[in-house]
Amino acid sequence: MRDFTPELLELIRLASTDLPPDVQSSLEQAREREAAGSAARGALESILENVALARRNSTPICQDTGTPIFHVRHPAGWSGRALRGQIRSAVAEATALAYLRPNAVESLTGANSGDNLGDEAFPTIVLEEAEDDELSVDLMLKGGGCENVGAQYALPHGELGAGRDLEGVRKVVLDAVFRAQGEGCAPGILGVAIGGDRGSGYAASKQALLRPLDDRNPQPELACFEERLVEEGNQLGIGPMGFGGATTVLGAKVAGLHRLPASYFVSVSYMCWAHRRRRMVVRGEEVTYS
Numbered sequence: 001m002r003d004f005t006p007e008l009l010e011l012i013r014l015a016s017t018d019l020p021p022d023v024q025s026s027l028e029q030a031r032e033r034e035a036a037g038s039a040a041r042g043a044l045e046s047i048l049e050n051v052a053l054a055r056r057n058s059t060p061i062c063q064d065t066g067t068p069i070f071h072v073r074h075p076a077g078w079s080g081r082a083l084r085g086q087i088r089s090a091v092a093e094a095t096a097l098a099y100l101r102p103n104a105v106e107s108l109t110g111a112n113s114g115d116n117l118g119d120e121a122f123p124t125i126v127l128e129e130a131e132d133d134e135l136s137v138d139l140m141l142k143g144g145g146c147e148n149v150g151a152q153y154a155l156p157h158g159e160l161g162a163g164r165d166l167e168g169v170r171k172v173v174l175d176a177v178f179r180a181q182g183e184g185c186a187p188g189i190l191g192v193a194i195g196g197d198r199g200s201g202y203a204a205s206k207q208a209l210l211r212p213l214d215d216r217n218p219q220p221e222l223a224c225f226e227e228r229l230v231e232e233g234n235q236l237g238i239g240p241m242g243f244g245g246a247t248t249v250l251g252a253k254v255a256g257l258h259r260l261p262a263s264y265f266v267s268v269s270y271m272c273w274a275h276r277r278r279r280m281v282v283r284g285e286e287v288t289y290s
Contacts, residue, residue, distance in 0.1 A: 001078050007280060007287050008090035008137065009097075012068070014289055015139045015278040016060045016099045019051045022213045023250070023275045027051070030187055030240070030247035040245025047240070047273060058099075062274045065100045066141035068116070068123035069206065073130040073137075080127045087137075091116050091123050100141075126203075135282040138210050146188060146272040149180035150205075152198060155264040164264045166225055169194055170232070176268040177233050177249060182242015185272035189213065189251045190229060193267040196257035201267035208253040209271050217254065226252045240273075250275075 027048055034041035054061040070087055074080070092115040094100045104118040105111065116123065130136070153172040155164045160175055162168035173192055180186070193204035217223040229252035239245025250273065259265070279290050 001082060003086060004083075004135070004282065005086045005090050005093070007282070008087055009093050009099075011137060011139055011278055011280040011289065012090060012094040013058065013097075013099045015141050015276045016065055016094070017058050018055050018278075019061055019274065020212075020277060023273075024048070024051060026213050026250045027187075027273060030250065033246040034240070035245075038245060039243035040239045040241075040247070043240040043243055044247075060099065060101070061276060062143060062272075063101065064143045064145065065103065066143040066276070067103065067147070068100070069140045069142055070123060070125045071128070071138040071207065071210065072126065072135075073128045074135050075133045076129050078135075083127065084125050087123070087125055088117055103144075133283075135280075137280045139278050139280075140206070140209060141276040142206070142269075143185070143272055143274065146184040146270045149176070149184035149270045150202070151176040151179070151268045151270075152201065153266045153268075155266060166221075169266050170225070170229065172266050173229055173252075173268055174232060174236070176270070177238070178236055180270060181238055184270050185274065186238055186242060187240055187247045187250045187273050189271040189275050190233070190249060190253065191269035191271065192229075192252060192254045193265075194254065194256045195259035196265060196267070197259070197263065198265060198267075200257060201265045202269065204255045204257055205267040205269040208255045209269060209275070210277055211253045213251040213275075219256070222254045222256065226254050229254075 031044040095102055095116045100116050102112050102114050104113045104116050104122045155162055155168050160171045162171040191205040191209035193201040217226055230249050233249035236248050237244055238248040281288050
Protein backbone atom coordinates (compact mmCIF):
# COMPACT_ATOMS: atom_id res chain seq x y z
CA MET A 1 0.00 0.00 0.00
CA ARG A 2 1.44 3.34 -1.02
CA ASP A 3 1.56 6.54 0.98
CA PHE A 4 -1.55 8.65 0.27
CA THR A 5 -0.59 11.53 2.56
CA PRO A 6 -0.19 14.09 -0.30
CA GLU A 7 -3.56 13.12 -1.78
CA LEU A 8 -5.20 13.32 1.63
CA LEU A 9 -3.69 16.77 2.17
CA GLU A 10 -5.30 17.93 -1.07
CA LEU A 11 -8.62 16.46 0.06
CA ILE A 12 -8.41 18.52 3.27
CA ARG A 13 -7.49 21.67 1.34
CA LEU A 14 -10.48 21.27 -0.96
CA ALA A 15 -12.87 20.58 1.90
CA SER A 16 -11.71 23.61 3.85
CA THR A 17 -11.44 26.15 1.04
CA ASP A 18 -13.72 25.11 -1.85
CA LEU A 19 -17.45 24.74 -1.11
CA PRO A 20 -19.05 21.86 -3.07
CA PRO A 21 -21.02 22.95 -6.17
CA ASP A 22 -24.35 21.58 -4.92
CA VAL A 23 -24.09 23.58 -1.69
CA GLN A 24 -23.12 26.77 -3.51
CA SER A 25 -25.99 26.31 -5.97
CA SER A 26 -28.43 25.87 -3.08
CA LEU A 27 -27.16 29.09 -1.47
CA GLU A 28 -27.53 30.97 -4.76
CA GLN A 29 -31.11 29.76 -5.11
CA ALA A 30 -31.78 30.80 -1.51
CA ARG A 31 -30.46 34.31 -2.23
CA GLU A 32 -32.92 34.71 -5.08
CA ARG A 33 -35.81 33.76 -2.79
CA GLU A 34 -35.07 36.57 -0.36
CA ALA A 35 -36.43 40.09 -0.78
CA ALA A 36 -34.13 42.70 -2.30
CA GLY A 37 -32.55 44.86 0.39
CA SER A 38 -33.49 42.47 3.20
CA ALA A 39 -31.07 41.41 5.92
CA ALA A 40 -31.54 37.80 4.80
CA ARG A 41 -30.49 38.56 1.24
CA GLY A 42 -27.57 40.64 2.46
CA ALA A 43 -26.37 37.77 4.64
CA LEU A 44 -26.50 35.33 1.72
CA GLU A 45 -24.69 37.78 -0.56
CA SER A 46 -21.91 38.09 2.04
CA ILE A 47 -21.76 34.32 2.39
CA LEU A 48 -21.40 33.81 -1.37
CA GLU A 49 -18.76 36.53 -1.62
CA ASN A 50 -16.83 34.78 1.14
CA VAL A 51 -17.16 31.45 -0.69
CA ALA A 52 -15.65 32.98 -3.85
CA LEU A 53 -12.78 34.62 -1.95
CA ALA A 54 -11.93 31.42 -0.10
CA ARG A 55 -11.83 29.44 -3.32
CA ARG A 56 -9.73 32.05 -5.13
CA ASN A 57 -7.21 32.47 -2.31
CA SER A 58 -7.25 28.84 -1.09
CA THR A 59 -8.08 29.99 2.44
CA PRO A 60 -10.59 28.45 4.87
CA ILE A 61 -14.25 29.23 4.17
CA CYS A 62 -14.86 29.64 7.91
CA GLN A 63 -12.54 30.58 10.76
CA ASP A 64 -13.82 27.50 12.61
CA THR A 65 -12.46 24.72 10.46
CA GLY A 66 -14.24 22.18 12.62
CA THR A 67 -13.69 18.57 13.58
CA PRO A 68 -12.34 16.56 10.63
CA ILE A 69 -14.53 13.46 10.16
CA PHE A 70 -13.17 10.86 7.74
CA HIS A 71 -15.18 7.90 6.38
CA VAL A 72 -12.79 5.52 4.63
CA ARG A 73 -13.57 2.46 2.48
CA HIS A 74 -10.41 0.53 1.64
CA PRO A 75 -9.60 -2.69 -0.22
CA ALA A 76 -9.31 -5.93 1.73
CA GLY A 77 -5.86 -6.58 3.12
CA TRP A 78 -4.85 -2.95 3.47
CA SER A 79 -3.54 -1.81 6.82
CA GLY A 80 -6.10 0.26 8.69
CA ARG A 81 -3.38 1.36 11.09
CA ALA A 82 -1.27 2.67 8.20
CA LEU A 83 -4.22 4.54 6.68
CA ARG A 84 -5.05 6.07 10.04
CA GLY A 85 -1.44 7.22 10.39
CA GLN A 86 -1.45 8.78 6.92
CA ILE A 87 -4.67 10.65 7.66
CA ARG A 88 -3.28 12.01 10.92
CA SER A 89 -0.08 13.09 9.16
CA ALA A 90 -2.12 14.89 6.48
CA VAL A 91 -4.20 16.64 9.16
CA ALA A 92 -1.07 17.85 10.96
CA GLU A 93 0.42 19.13 7.69
CA ALA A 94 -2.84 20.84 6.71
CA THR A 95 -2.80 22.60 10.08
CA ALA A 96 0.77 23.77 9.56
CA LEU A 97 -0.28 25.15 6.15
CA ALA A 98 -3.29 26.94 7.74
CA TYR A 99 -5.91 24.97 5.79
CA LEU A 100 -7.12 23.94 9.25
CA ARG A 101 -7.11 25.95 12.47
CA PRO A 102 -5.57 24.18 15.49
CA ASN A 103 -8.73 22.88 17.15
CA ALA A 104 -7.79 19.86 19.25
CA VAL A 105 -8.05 20.89 22.92
CA GLU A 106 -7.50 18.54 25.85
CA SER A 107 -10.74 18.57 27.81
CA LEU A 108 -9.39 18.71 31.36
CA THR A 109 -6.49 21.12 30.94
CA GLY A 110 -7.63 23.13 27.90
CA ALA A 111 -4.20 22.63 26.33
CA ASN A 112 -4.18 22.83 22.54
CA SER A 113 -2.10 20.18 20.76
CA GLY A 114 -1.27 22.71 18.03
CA ASP A 115 -1.59 20.22 15.17
CA ASN A 116 -5.25 19.09 15.32
CA LEU A 117 -4.21 15.71 16.68
CA GLY A 118 -5.66 14.49 19.93
CA ASP A 119 -6.55 11.03 21.10
CA GLU A 120 -7.89 8.37 18.73
CA ALA A 121 -11.22 10.23 18.46
CA PHE A 122 -9.70 13.48 17.12
CA PRO A 123 -9.79 13.58 14.19
CA THR A 124 -12.66 11.12 13.76
CA ILE A 125 -11.68 8.27 11.43
CA VAL A 126 -14.13 5.53 10.45
CA LEU A 127 -12.61 2.61 8.53
CA GLU A 128 -14.60 0.09 6.48
CA GLU A 129 -13.39 -2.74 4.26
CA ALA A 130 -14.60 -2.45 0.66
CA GLU A 131 -15.68 -5.26 -1.65
CA ASP A 132 -13.56 -3.95 -4.54
CA ASP A 133 -10.08 -2.53 -5.10
CA GLU A 134 -11.17 1.10 -4.79
CA LEU A 135 -10.17 3.44 -1.99
CA SER A 136 -12.69 6.15 -1.17
CA VAL A 137 -12.36 8.78 1.53
CA ASP A 138 -15.24 11.08 2.47
CA LEU A 139 -14.26 14.08 4.59
CA MET A 140 -16.59 16.45 6.43
CA LEU A 141 -15.44 19.40 8.52
CA LYS A 142 -18.04 19.82 11.28
CA GLY A 143 -17.94 23.22 12.95
CA GLY A 144 -18.48 23.69 16.66
CA GLY A 145 -21.36 26.14 16.36
CA CYS A 146 -23.55 23.82 14.33
CA GLU A 147 -22.50 20.85 16.45
CA ASN A 148 -23.77 22.66 19.53
CA VAL A 149 -27.34 22.83 18.21
CA GLY A 150 -27.62 19.15 17.34
CA ALA A 151 -30.25 17.31 19.35
CA GLN A 152 -31.50 13.87 20.29
CA TYR A 153 -35.06 13.01 21.30
CA ALA A 154 -36.63 9.91 22.83
CA LEU A 155 -40.14 9.16 21.57
CA PRO A 156 -42.83 9.44 22.71
CA HIS A 157 -42.23 13.05 23.70
CA GLY A 158 -45.10 14.30 25.82
CA GLU A 159 -44.30 18.00 25.77
CA LEU A 160 -44.30 18.09 21.97
CA GLY A 161 -47.09 15.55 21.54
CA ALA A 162 -44.75 13.44 19.43
CA GLY A 163 -45.52 9.75 19.11
CA ARG A 164 -43.52 6.85 17.73
CA ASP A 165 -44.18 7.50 14.04
CA LEU A 166 -43.03 9.79 11.22
CA GLU A 167 -45.36 12.52 12.44
CA GLY A 168 -43.63 12.37 15.81
CA VAL A 169 -40.24 12.46 14.10
CA ARG A 170 -41.37 15.53 12.13
CA LYS A 171 -42.37 17.35 15.33
CA VAL A 172 -39.07 16.81 17.11
CA VAL A 173 -36.90 17.62 14.08
CA LEU A 174 -38.72 20.91 13.54
CA ASP A 175 -38.42 21.59 17.27
CA ALA A 176 -34.64 21.20 16.96
CA VAL A 177 -34.58 23.70 14.08
CA PHE A 178 -36.79 26.14 15.98
CA ARG A 179 -34.67 25.92 19.12
CA ALA A 180 -31.51 26.57 17.10
CA GLN A 181 -32.92 29.87 15.76
CA GLY A 182 -29.99 31.65 14.07
CA GLU A 183 -27.36 29.74 16.02
CA GLY A 184 -25.43 27.12 14.10
CA CYS A 185 -25.13 29.53 11.15
CA ALA A 186 -28.39 29.06 9.29
CA PRO A 187 -29.41 28.20 6.66
CA GLY A 188 -28.53 24.71 7.75
CA ILE A 189 -28.64 21.14 6.49
CA LEU A 190 -30.25 18.46 8.64
CA GLY A 191 -28.90 14.95 9.07
CA VAL A 192 -31.54 12.84 10.79
CA ALA A 193 -31.37 9.26 12.06
CA ILE A 194 -34.53 7.45 13.16
CA GLY A 195 -33.82 4.57 15.54
CA GLY A 196 -30.59 2.97 16.61
CA ASP A 197 -29.18 3.63 20.08
CA ARG A 198 -27.85 6.96 21.27
CA GLY A 199 -24.40 6.40 19.82
CA SER A 200 -25.30 4.79 16.48
CA GLY A 201 -28.07 7.33 15.94
CA TYR A 202 -25.74 10.30 16.12
CA ALA A 203 -23.16 8.54 13.94
CA ALA A 204 -25.76 7.76 11.27
CA SER A 205 -27.17 11.29 11.37
CA LYS A 206 -23.71 12.66 10.57
CA GLN A 207 -23.11 10.11 7.84
CA ALA A 208 -26.41 11.17 6.24
CA LEU A 209 -24.89 14.62 5.78
CA LEU A 210 -22.42 13.14 3.27
CA ARG A 211 -25.23 12.75 0.74
CA PRO A 212 -25.38 15.44 -1.99
CA LEU A 213 -28.10 18.03 -1.46
CA ASP A 214 -29.64 17.28 -4.84
CA ASP A 215 -29.94 13.50 -4.46
CA ARG A 216 -33.17 11.67 -3.60
CA ASN A 217 -33.64 9.13 -0.83
CA PRO A 218 -34.08 5.63 -2.37
CA GLN A 219 -36.96 4.98 0.06
CA PRO A 220 -40.00 6.79 -1.39
CA GLU A 221 -41.55 7.46 2.01
CA LEU A 222 -38.35 9.00 3.36
CA ALA A 223 -37.82 10.97 0.13
CA CYS A 224 -41.20 12.67 0.59
CA PHE A 225 -40.47 13.15 4.29
CA GLU A 226 -37.17 14.91 3.54
CA GLU A 227 -38.95 17.32 1.21
CA ARG A 228 -41.56 18.02 3.86
CA LEU A 229 -38.92 18.78 6.49
CA VAL A 230 -37.28 21.33 4.19
CA GLU A 231 -40.59 22.94 3.25
CA GLU A 232 -41.87 23.19 6.82
CA GLY A 233 -38.48 24.15 8.22
CA ASN A 234 -38.47 27.14 5.88
CA GLN A 235 -41.95 28.10 7.02
CA LEU A 236 -40.52 28.80 10.48
CA GLY A 237 -39.25 32.14 9.17
CA ILE A 238 -35.95 32.05 11.06
CA GLY A 239 -33.94 32.74 7.93
CA PRO A 240 -30.22 33.16 7.26
CA MET A 241 -28.31 33.84 10.47
CA GLY A 242 -31.64 34.26 12.26
CA PHE A 243 -32.47 37.50 10.40
CA GLY A 244 -35.83 36.17 9.22
CA GLY A 245 -36.64 35.18 5.67
CA ALA A 246 -37.61 32.36 3.35
CA THR A 247 -34.61 30.04 3.84
CA THR A 248 -33.86 28.40 7.17
CA VAL A 249 -33.08 24.90 5.86
CA LEU A 250 -31.18 24.05 2.68
CA GLY A 251 -31.72 20.30 2.85
CA ALA A 252 -32.66 17.32 4.99
CA LYS A 253 -31.21 13.82 4.77
CA VAL A 254 -32.86 11.02 6.74
CA ALA A 255 -31.66 7.50 7.60
CA GLY A 256 -33.66 4.75 9.27
CA LEU A 257 -32.01 2.31 11.68
CA HIS A 258 -33.19 -0.79 13.49
CA ARG A 259 -33.78 -0.26 17.20
CA LEU A 260 -34.79 -2.04 20.36
CA PRO A 261 -38.55 -2.14 21.00
CA ALA A 262 -38.00 -0.22 24.24
CA SER A 263 -36.25 2.71 22.54
CA TYR A 264 -37.19 5.14 19.77
CA PHE A 265 -34.48 7.77 19.35
CA VAL A 266 -34.44 10.57 16.80
CA SER A 267 -30.95 12.06 16.36
CA VAL A 268 -30.51 15.39 14.57
CA SER A 269 -27.11 16.58 13.35
CA TYR A 270 -27.26 20.20 12.22
CA MET A 271 -24.79 21.39 9.60
CA CYS A 272 -24.14 25.07 8.96
CA TRP A 273 -24.36 26.71 5.53
CA ALA A 274 -20.61 26.05 5.18
CA HIS A 275 -21.24 22.39 4.45
CA ARG A 276 -17.62 21.43 3.90
CA ARG A 277 -17.49 17.90 2.57
CA ARG A 278 -15.37 16.37 -0.16
CA ARG A 279 -14.65 12.88 -1.52
CA MET A 280 -11.43 11.33 -2.80
CA VAL A 281 -11.47 8.14 -4.87
CA VAL A 282 -8.36 6.15 -5.84
CA ARG A 283 -8.59 3.59 -8.64
CA GLY A 284 -5.18 2.17 -9.42
CA GLU A 285 -2.96 5.21 -10.07
CA GLU A 286 -5.89 7.55 -10.76
CA VAL A 287 -7.04 9.93 -8.01
CA THR A 288 -10.23 11.97 -8.39
CA TYR A 289 -11.90 14.51 -6.13
CA SER A 290 -15.54 15.50 -5.97
